Amino acid sequence: MAAAGLESQGRIDFRRKMTLPDGRDDEAVVSLALFIDPELPDASNFICHQHRPELIWVRGWQNHPNGADGILAITYLADPERLEPRWRAIYGNAVTYNGAALEADTRCGVLRAIDAATAALEFPGVELPAITRERPHAISIRLRTTSLNDLRAILARNDVAHHEIRGHEIPDRVLVAPHAAGNVILDFVQSI
Structure with missing residues (x-):
């Protein structure tokens, strides 16, 4: 590097x-x-x-009751152009745009950079993480789970508020808000 x-x-x-x-x-x-x-x-x-x-x-240690078995993506709230030079220096041609999102395929998950307007569309009904200074920062971790139903049951049993996004062209997602998850959105999708 x-x-x-x-x-x-x-x-x-x-x-x-x-x-x-x-x-x-x-x-x-x-x-x-x-x-x-x-x-x-x-x-x-x-x-x-x-x-x-x-x-x-x-x-x-890799068997979690919520079925989580992998990190798929980390999403940053940032002007994608601000992170692009750094990510290209690290990941080269594995950095591409997917619509408005800059994505870097790390081969162990994807880094994503999106602006505030895209974040509002991607995480509807969920407040973004609190920040003390306006600067690029991670806002979500997308996790793969073997069962969204098991995850929902665990969240309900533990009184963890969550938001559901039912997909038509995208998979169903369960979002746990930052106030319940260490100031980051946990974005669960089911493995196919």
């Missing part, structure tokens, strides 16, 4: 003690490479390397 022109703040290495599902103690070892743009502090990047991925990718 530095070769593509992004400024790097270097690397941070750290260890974290952990208890494995079978009760044994072990230690995760992680390296982070930082690529923070002071003009885009809430839309910057880092690369994470798990030196011992077998300690993190534990099958039992």
Whole structure:
């Protein structure tokens, strides 16, 4: 990424003690490479390397009662043209426009940048996350779930307000508002 022109703040290495599902103690070892743009502090990047991925990718930890089994997209509220140069430096030709949305296919999900008008259309009836300063920032995480019905039941049982969008040309979606989800919209779609 530095070769593509992004400024790097270097690397941070750290260890974290952990208890494995079978009760044994072990230690995760992680390296982070930082690529923070002071003009885009809430839309910057880092690369994470798990030196011992077998300690993190534990099958039992990947089974969630709500059926979530993957992150499909992170959506940013930003002028797409503001994020385009950075994303092109990182993802090259995998950055394209899909209507008004700038999308970067990371091969582990899609980064999306949309303006406020597009956000209002995409998340009808849901307040956008609260911000203290007007600048590009993430507003939603699109999650794939194996069952929207199971998800709805869990949200209802736990009194979590949610908004439904019934699709005609798009899949049904369940949106959890930012006030109930750490100041981000959780946007659930069912895997097909």
